[in-house]
Amino acid sequence: MGKSRTKRFKRPQFSPAGDCQAELAAAANGTELEEDDGPAAELLEKLQHPSAEVRECACAGLARLVQQRPALRGLARREAVRRLGPLLLDPSLAVRETAAGALRNLSACGGFEVCDDMVAKDIMTPLVPLLRECSDGLDSNQPPPREEKEQSRSSVENIANEAVNLLWNICECSSRAVSIFTREGCLESVLKCLSRFPTNVDLAVSAAYCLQTVTEDNPELLRAFGAPALQVLEAAMRAPASSMAYILLKTLVAGTVWNLKDIIPSKSQAETISAILKILSEVLDVDAGAVVMQMKEAEAQRLRAAAETEERSGKANGVGLTDDDEMEETPPGRRVRRKTMISDLLPPTNEELREATALLTAQQTALEIIVNVCCSEDPSDDEWEEELSSSDESEAFMESSLGDGGGQLLSPLCLSHETHAALTNVHIPRKVFEKTAFPSSAAVDVCSRSPTWKPLVRKMNTVQWRALVCLQSLVSLLEVEHLGGAPALQALAQHLSTLLFSQPDLTEHADFLEAISGALRALLQTMAAKNIAQCMTPDQLMTLCRAGIQSGSVGVRVNVVSILGITGSVLAKEDGALETLKAIGCFLLEVATKDPSLVVVGEALDALFDVFADGSEAERASVQIRLLSALKEFQPVFKMKIRKEGKGRYSPDQLCVLDNVKTNLRRFVAYQEAVEKRLTA
Known part of the structure; x- marks a missing residue:
């Protein structure tokens, strides 16, 4: 990943x-x-x-x-x-x-x-000089302005905020815009906006978003960061978390500093990484559901106070509300006149909603940064690594299947000692695990009843999904003892199973299904590698896979097929698993022969190789489901599909891997022929 x-x-x-x-x-x-x-x-x-x-x-x-x-x-x-x-x-x-x-x-x-x-x-031609003019206007070294100049300064900050947001959006979508940003020295202007965080946190947040975007994988820009620039970032990271907006600011700046880690002196690396992860840990510590409830109650109190003030004002002026007035609902017992002015057409200005949104965005961002901390430039989930080198087909197949432990391989992850220590010292794994739980039902219920707050339900779900993705990285990266030991992994597997099967219809929640199937896949892979007993029953396993294989997401289908391969390879070494192995084999055969994506087909074939590579139960199951004849019939079809569909639809790396699967299939067929001959002799 x-x-x-x-x-x-x-x-x-x-x-x-x-x-x-x-x-x-x-x-x-x-x-x-x-x-x-x-x-x-x-x-x-x-x-x-x-x-x-x-x-x-x-x-x-x-x-x-x-x-x-x-x-x-x-x-x-x-x-x-x-x-x-x-x-x-x-x-x-x-x-x-x-x-x-x-x-x-x-x-x-x-x-x-x-x-x-x-x-x-x-658009960059006028935007760059506009930013420079705003930067000059924001210069904190100017003498205190008069009142009219203060108004002008406020206007400049408003312009800067819009301009930086525009720059951020464009740079996130266009590498050419990032090149212009770097070449034209826009860094100084954006840093000036960031430095306004004590008095204008909205402008600083916009600048932090922009900096996090342009510093990612941009070595040329990193060379422009001198000591003064780093001092601005450090000051923002040290800002007191006096509001949720400041929590979001600190999170974004932490992400930017992580992007800059290669230019930080080695003697300061450990301290810097520790500071970054401490901020992320503190962000995840906040109970988002409780904050949402507090903010909603604060909004209700404010609206009640406003309604009472308006009612008193109306009585004083001899004006009352009539049945013909257009009304809007407020907390129980109060109704307030809707103002029929053009500002009603605009998004509501609601400080409580902004605060709740800022926290959820900060938590989502923190989880994304942790994934980036954990992951180097790995192959995508649609790629595999070459596995075979032996010329003897059956022996080569056996060696490769037993060696990879089942399922698609991820490239090895590694962390520096400083990063590894910082992750565990601030309890990042535990806090990520906690965020994988469903959002607070009370907070979801409150938000669902309000049109303006309803979008927060999606944001709360997104935090959960990001936590599940983050969990994949941590489980793949850390040693079992740093994850809490075997009991903790078993408890986590049970927790994920409970989450999964609490959904009434899995196929209606594609994002959730992809996130949780990926987390389960990584967890089961680790447990299998460490010989830790797994917790999913065969019925649960098949329910998950039948639901997942109907998904339109290739990622979901790859995950569930891989889960079957991992679990099946474990069961193949146990007694009494014949019927389950037969069900797994039939399912994987159907996927391999019918799925429209060659990526999924290749994963299904790999899973078959893993499940039926060894073990007396697996050998008996393969004969009873007529695995050999099915694969012999499919072999030329698979070759033809690679030849006809491969070019143009799949990347060169994917084609290389598919060709490798094709070779494995030929070797596996030879191995199965030997098995069937021995069992029927």
Whole structure:
């Protein structure tokens, strides 16, 4: 398994001010867009208006419009990027901010293709000098400004926040943008934004996201990090965790520092790695369910207080609520008038929701960083390593099958002593295990009842899924004693089984099924290698595999097939497992002959080799299910599929491995012929 940091995820987007009502209303009502006379053409035309206020309102309208997917194609056709780009350097600060916000939303909603197109259309040309101007405006060495200059400073920070978010989105999708970032010296500007963390944590978080992205696998940029830059990062890591936003900031900066580990002096390596993992450990220590409940209650109290204040104000002015007023629900016993203004069209400004979201994002990010800490540049889950070298077919097959312990191989993982010690000293394994539990049912229930809080349910699930992925790395990496010993692994296997079979319909939860099947696979592989008794019953095993093989995810199908191979190879050495081995063999044969993916087919064949490589029970089972004749019949079909489907659909590494499986199949057939001849003699 390689690095796991997800490259695209839903971003907080720019929310334009609510003073451009006509333009925003037109954009908000433009769900049924027409090719020629929709709102896009009118808004783009107004970008050239001599009035700064009109330009600002047009940008604000576009910031809303780009969040509607049907609008993206029309905006691309009308060259929206080329028309918005120059406004990043508009004389009006308000226009700069809304133009940057519109482009930020376009990059966040449009995905990889849109971001690549933005770079191709030269968005970096105005963006780089805008960042430099913002950096100059943020210079903390300037004397204390007057009140009007303070307002200007605030505007500069707002512009910087939108610009850095735009830069982050583009750099995450475009290697060319990262090259421009490095070449044009954007690092200094982004670090200046990060240094504002004591007074503007939102800007600092945006800068930290950007830095974590551009420092990953970028040796050229790393050379630009001198002592002053490292001091800025260190200061941010040491910031007090006074809010969930600061916890998120510290987590992101820890990820950036991990990316920089190769330039940190060797004498400071241990201390730095320890500091990084201590931050991640502290993030995982927080009970997210409890925080969500606390924030929801705080919101309810605030709304009750606001309703009471409004009610008192209405009575004082002789104004009461009527049945005709549009209402919104608040906590029981209170109703408050819904304000019918354009700001209602915008995402709600809710500090409690922002805090809960920041914590869940921090925990997800922490788990992703731990995976990156654990994993070197490993082959992907769709690749195998070469295994055979002996010329004698049956002996070569036996040696390879007994040697790999069952299932697909992962390249060896290794950690420095400093990293290994830091992982265990701050109890990372235990805290990751705890995060694999289902989210708090009370928190899920509370969030599910509120439309604005409901997205947090998905975020809580994502933390669990990331923890399961992280668990795979830890189980593959650490020695059994550092994971708590054999009893802890058996308890963990039981825990994962309970999680798995508590789902009423496994196939409806693809993300969860992929994460937990991968975790089970890694755990069972470790337990098999250490001769630790496994906990899944044959019925549970077959239930998992029947559900998993129906998944549209190749990863899920590979995992369940590998699990069968691991478990079957253990059972083959035991007495009384004949019927289970027959069921496993029939299942794997069906997968090998019917699955549309050659990757899954190859894994199923490898699993068959593992299960039926040795043992008297396995030999009897193979004869009773007529394994030899089935594989002989499938052998030419497999060769033909590799020849016809391989090129263009699979990578060179995958083709090399499939060719190796083809060779193994020929050797296994020869081995089975010898087995059948001996048993029937």
